[in-house]
Amino acid sequence: MFDIEKIRGDFPILKQEIYGKPLAYLDNAATTQKPQCVIDAVTCYYEHDNANVHRGVHALSERATADYEAARKKIAFFFNARSEREVIFTRGATEAINLIASSWGGAHIKAGDEVLITHMEHHSNIVPWQMLCERVGATLKVVPINDRGELIMDEFDALLSERTRLVGVVHMSNALGTINPVKSMIEKAHAAGAAVLVDGAQAASHLLVDVQSLDADFYVTSAHKMYGPTGVGVLIGREQILETMPPYQGGCDMISMVTFEKTEYNDLPYKFEAGTPHIAGVIGFGKAIEYIQGIGFDAIGQREKELLDYATAKAEVFDGLRQIGTAKEKACVLSFVLDSVHPHDLGTIVDREGVAIRAGHHCAMPVMQFFKVPATARASFSIYNTEAEVDMLFAALKKAQAIFA
Amino acid sequence: MFDLRDLYLQVIVDHNKAPRNFGKLARFNHEADGYNPLCGDKLHVYLDINDAGIIEDVSFEGEGCAISVASASLMTEAVKGTPLSGFQKKFETFQHMVTADLEETPDEEKLGKLAVLAGVREFPSRIKCAVLCWHTLKSAVTDSHVVAKTE
Numbered sequence: 001m002f003d004i005e006k007i008r009g010d011f012p013i014l015k016q017e018i019y020g021k022p023l024a025y026l027d028n029a030a031t032t033q034k035p036q037c038v039i040d041a042v043t044c045y046y047e048h049d050n051a052n053v054h055r056g057v058h059a060l061s062e063r064a065t066a067d068y069e070a071a072r073k074k075i076a077f078f079f080n081a082r083s084e085r086e087v088i089f090t091r092g093a094t095e096a097i098n099l100i101a102s103s104w105g106g107a108h109i110k111a112g113d114e115v116l117i118t119h120m121e122h123h124s125n126i127v128p129w130q131m132l133c134e135r136v137g138a139t140l141k142v143v144p145i146n147d148r149g150e151l152i153m154d155e156f157d158a159l160l161s162e163r164t165r166l167v168g169v170v171h172m173s174n175a176l177g178t179i180n181p182v183k184s185m186i187e188k189a190h191a192a193g194a195a196v197l198v199d200g201a202q203a204a205s206h207l208l209v210d211v212q213s214l215d216a217d218f219y220v221t222s223a224h225k226m227y228g229p230t231g232v233g234v235l236i237g238r239e240q241i242l243e244t245m246p247p248y249q250g251g252c253d254m255i256s257m258v259t260f261e262k263t264e265y266n267d268l269p270y271k272f273e274a275g276t277p278h279i280a281g282v283i284g285f286g287k288a289i290e291y292i293q294g295i296g297f298d299a300i301g302q303r304e305k306e307l308l309d310y311a312t313a314k315a316e317v318f319d320g321l322r323q324i325g326t327a328k329e330k331a332c333v334l335s336f337v338l339d340s341v342h343p344h345d346l347g348t349i350v351d352r353e354g355v356a357i358r359a360g361h362h363c364a365m366p367v368m369q370f371f372k373v374p375a376t377a378r379a380s381f382s383i384y385n386t387e388a389e390v391d392m393l394f395a396a397l398k399k400a401q402a403i404f405a
Numbered sequence: 406m407f408d409l410r411d412l413y414l415q416v417i418v419d420h421n422k423a424p425r426n427f428g429k430l431a432r433f434n435h436e437a438d439g440y441n442p443l444c445g446d447k448l449h450v451y452l453d454i455n456d457a458g459i460i461e462d463v464s465f466e467g468e469g470c471a472i473s474v475a476s477a478s479l480m481t482e483a484v485k486g487t488p489l490s491g492f493q494k495k496f497e498t499f500q501h502m503v504t505a506d507l508e509e510t511p512d513e514e515k516l517g518k519l520a521v522l523a524g525v526r527e528f529p530s531r532i533k534c535a536v537l538c539w540h541t542l543k544s545a546v547t548d549s550h551v552v553a554k555t556e
């Protein structure tokens with residue numbers, strides 16, 4: 001059973017009022033709130049176990065290392081990685097993509113090659129590839145989208161060629177909510193000889209992700225969008241590929257032997273983890289994963305669909321509202337514009353009603369360009385959101401319309 | 406408590422709905438672009454400055470939130486017919502008003518109608534919406550040819 005009251009109780013931040021109104025936090029695509037267990041795990045690490053990892057023989061360092069590596073194990077299991085060697089901690093999805101573009105891309109993408117991304121990528125899965133293409137003389141190709149905000153698969157098939165080295169695709173779009181058919185895209189890309197990077201920054205808290213069943217070469221996400229701390233994320237990479245990649249950054253932890261003549265690099269996953277990592281963050285990430293597992297994706301998926309359906313039904317009959325992103329397969333995101341109110345004004349007005357939404361381009365400016373809007377307002381939902389909060393949103397929208405009437 | 410109506414005063418709502426001096430000037434000798442990447446606001450201002458250094462005419466085009474459109478509209482009214490030296494003073498007075506302490510009452514004598522925008526002080530993330538047009542006008546006056554930003 002999905003016990004919403006209990007779940008809400010797990011998130012201390014939700015108990016507050018904003019301008020005298022109960023907080024309705026509907027900006028989960030930007031970052032999710034943290035349950036008490038994650039906050040406690042981070043605090044407990046600093047209160048009891050703080051030490052550097054992989055470096056000390058003293059008790060604290062051994063505890064910190066054990067907890068850090070235990071989190072890696074949990075995360076490997078969660079994504080069904082083949083082993084912990086495939087789990088590389090980064091600062092977040094953005095750094096993970098930059099790592100791949102720089103290390104793998106730098107080694108494998110040459111002049112004349114193509115990188116194929118989609119029109120609905122987040123800037124963090126556009127710009128690193130643009131930078132790389134510019135550097136090596138490769139070409140960036142883009143799979144177009146239709147009016148519902150879905151990838152046009154015929155175009156994907158047509159754009160995929162023997163020149164395509166890498167396909168970069170977002171699993172679930174933060175601006176539109178669209179869930180992309182990544183499994184079949186990966187199959188096709190592999191048939192064409194291309195590697196695939198899946199940006200799971202949004203998807204990983206809403207959908208069960210199995211990197212082996214997807215057969216993804218690289219899967220990236222950020223802990224902070226999965227009820228974990230900011231500043232930490234993960235790259236799950238296929239071991240055979242990671243083995244062949246040069247290091248991303250140099251430093252300690254990523255080496256096994258350093259002399260001035262030559263450095264030998266450490267084994268996976270440490271080869272890609274230069275410097276002292278975000279130890280507390282990784283431990284908190286592990287706890288957040290446990291939290292998600294405790295609820296389970298069946299229950300999460302069912303509940304989040306129920307809530308999105310409720311919000312979508314309201315949006316459809318709301319006068320003057322145009323939804324941006326109406327894909328058949330979508331989750332948790334209601335992106336829209338109102339006839340009479342600019343999204344930015346809307347953001348301010350609903351905030352005064354206690355409702356937190358995002359107004360802007362959502363780091364996906366090409367999506368805004370496609371729909372010919374400067375920005376959208378976006379409500380994005382999570383496991384702790386309620387129908388009452390959706391009602392608060394729509395009441396606040398009415399108020400905004402009244403101000404501009 | 407501060408009310409939304411203190412930000413979205415009727416004057417602002419009106420200027421947003423029916424911006425004054427909107428569109429391209431038939432004759433102009435200065436222009437500039439302004440852009441606020443955070444919210445996607447885009448402005449273009451046109452200026453006609455005569456030989457005596459007086460702003461004979463001014464207009465703007467673009468899209469943005471109500472605060473940025475109303476502020477641009479009010480700005481064109483406020484600077485039309487003023488000498489350039491007066492513009493610089495108005496710029497500073499306006500900038501001061503939107504960033505001043507909340508306790509400070511805006512100097513309505515100097516600011517005139519522009520004082521209706523004092524409410525943005527309560528909304529720190531919206532201040533740049535109100536000042537974008539002023540920065541854009543300043544670029545036009547100085548022919549800087551760089552896109553004006555507020556940061």
Ligand SMILES: Cc1ncc(COP(=O)(O)O)c(C=O)c1O
Binds near residue numbers: 094124170199202
């Ligand atoms: C789809 C998608 N990809 C990538 C990112 C980047 O994540 P981060 O900023 O945590 O690195 C985000 C975050 O907004 C996202 O929504």
